[in-house]
Amino acid sequence: MKIINPDTILSPVHQSSGSAIAFDKTIHAIGPLQELLDTYPDAELIDLPRNSLLMPGLINPHVHLEFSANRTELTYGGFLPWLYSVIEQRDDLVNGCSIDCINSAVKDMLKCGITAFGAVSSYGLDLEAAATAPQKVVFFNELIGSQAQMADALFGDFISRLNASEAVDREGFHSGIAIHSPYSVHPILIKKALQIAKDKNLVTTAHFMESLAEREWLDKNEGDFKPFFNDFLKQNSAVNSAEEFLELFRGHSTLMTHVIHTNDKELEILHRDGHTVIHCPVSNRLLGNGAIDLDALEKHSVKWLCGTDGLSSNYKLDLFEEMKIALFMHSETALAPLASRLLESVTINAANALGLNCGEIAVGKDADMLLLELDSEPNEQLPLHLLLQHYPIKKIFIDGKVVKTEE
Numbered sequence: 001m002k003i004i005n006p007d008t009i010l011s012p013v014h015q016s017s018g019s020a021i022a023f024d025k026t027i028h029a030i031g032p033l034q035e036l037l038d039t040y041p042d043a044e045l046i047d048l049p050r051n052s053l054l055m056p057g058l059i060n061p062h063v064h065l066e067f068s069a070n071r072t073e074l075t076y077g078g079f080l081p082w083l084y085s086v087i088e089q090r091d092d093l094v095n096g097c098s099i100d101c102i103n104s105a106v107k108d109m110l111k112c113g114i115t116a117f118g119a120v121s122s123y124g125l126d127l128e129a130a131a132t133a134p135q136k137v138v139f140f141n142e143l144i145g146s147q148a149q150m151a152d153a154l155f156g157d158f159i160s161r162l163n164a165s166e167a168v169d170r171e172g173f174h175s176g177i178a179i180h181s182p183y184s185v186h187p188i189l190i191k192k193a194l195q196i197a198k199d200k201n202l203v204t205t206a207h208f209m210e211s212l213a214e215r216e217w218l219d220k221n222e223g224d225f226k227p228f229f230n231d232f233l234k235q236n237s238a239v240n241s242a243e244e245f246l247e248l249f250r251g252h253s254t255l256m257t258h259v260i261h262t263n264d265k266e267l268e269i270l271h272r273d274g275h276t277v278i279h280c281p282v283s284n285r286l287l288g289n290g291a292i293d294l295d296a297l298e299k300h301s302v303k304w305l306c307g308t309d310g311l312s313s314n315y316k317l318d319l320f321e322e323m324k325i326a327l328f329m330h331s332e333t334a335l336a337p338l339a340s341r342l343l344e345s346v347t348i349n350a351a352n353a354l355g356l357n358c359g360e361i362a363v364g365k366d367a368d369m370l371l372l373e374l375d376s377e378p379n380e381q382l383p384l385h386l387l388l389q390h391y392p393i394k395k396i397f398i399d400g401k402v403v404k405t406e407e
């Protein structure tokens with residue numbers, strides 16, 4: 001057993017001082033230091049920096065590790081120019097991202113306080129890195145393919161990747177399923193994959209309503225996607241409408257990424273079916289997709305998280321940076337409550353959506369925790385200052401073990 005007695009705890013829902021925590025793999029007790037020392041006389045007492053803060057480790061629900069080689073190769077500013085640049089550079093980027101490159105992205109996330117992540121895997125090339133990562137992982141095997149004649153081959157490849165990830169035997173590693181998007185996956189494939197997800201109780205994710213091009217293609221078979229589908233895939237109409245797509249997920253709550261160009265009806269469905277939205281502010285800005293309306297999500301009681309997306313549409317896999325960008329992007333939303341909501345989104349709410357027993361400093365939860373050094377005693381706007389100041393992370397615990405100490 002270990003005992004830690006930080007100056008402040010951010011649970012993240014409650015901020016408190018004067019409590020210590022007794023933990024091994026999980027958190028066993030929270031209370032006055034002397035009480036815990038009496039209960040656990042053999043416990044090791046953890047050293048603390050001054051102005052210490054203990055908070056849950058951060059959870060990044062959406063990253064594409066296989067694209068971690070990108071720095072300046074891809075075209076930013078518009079969704080289709082970016083997509084064409086991904087297709088053109090895909091082989092170089094993916095082949096240029098060795099296991100070392102993926103491991104280094106995983107390590108960089110850890111340094112930034114990310115103790116769990118959801119990795120969307122297109123090819124399975126990130127499986128080994130994810131399987132051996134120190135973090136908790138939900139490994140989303142991605143299904144893509146809108147052409148019916150390719151369906152069998154693509155589904156076979158998806159199943160072999162899913163089987164490979166299910167063969168990983170590591171506590172904290174979970175297999176999941178990603179359906180790429182409504183425009184890129186044939187409904188028959190979606191149905192087959194979701195049946196597997198239901199049978200095996202796997203977590204599911206999808207991209208949904210990321211770009212205006214997607215909205216126009218799904219609604220009217222028009223817009224910037226029209227020449228893309230006509231020329232590349234010889235299609236003149238979308239394989240799903242937005243509502244048909246959502247209907248396929250009814251009864252299986254899913255993490256829906258982006259959700260920028262949605263209407264009220266779709267937000268009602270997202271709420272009705274218990275889906276959770278993942279907001280990736282940097283990616284949305286870089287790909288010219290605009291800003292999600294977080295207040296509309298709140299109005300419809302749609303749950304939302306914050307994620308980084310991959311390095312194909314970001315410059316860093318850092319949730320503190322991502323939350324700070326969100327804080328400035330949503331300039332009409334009340335400041336301090338948004339900071340609190342963002343912190344909850346990458347801890348307790350992300351854990352709930354991914355089915356992980358972490359994300360909260362509470363008895364019974366896994367001891368996935370960050371120890372930070374603040375520069376002074378915090379006031380009641382601590383969540384806001386946490387996003388603005390990038391305080392140093394002194395120690396990181398996963399399942400109660402120290403996985404990183406600041407050099």
Ligand code: BEZ
Pocket residue numbers: 144145146147183184185233
């Ligand atoms: C497809 O396979 O149909 C597809 C893939 C990527 C973007 C759009 C469509």
Ligand code: FE2
Pocket residue numbers: 062064120207257309310
């Ligand atoms: Fe993505």
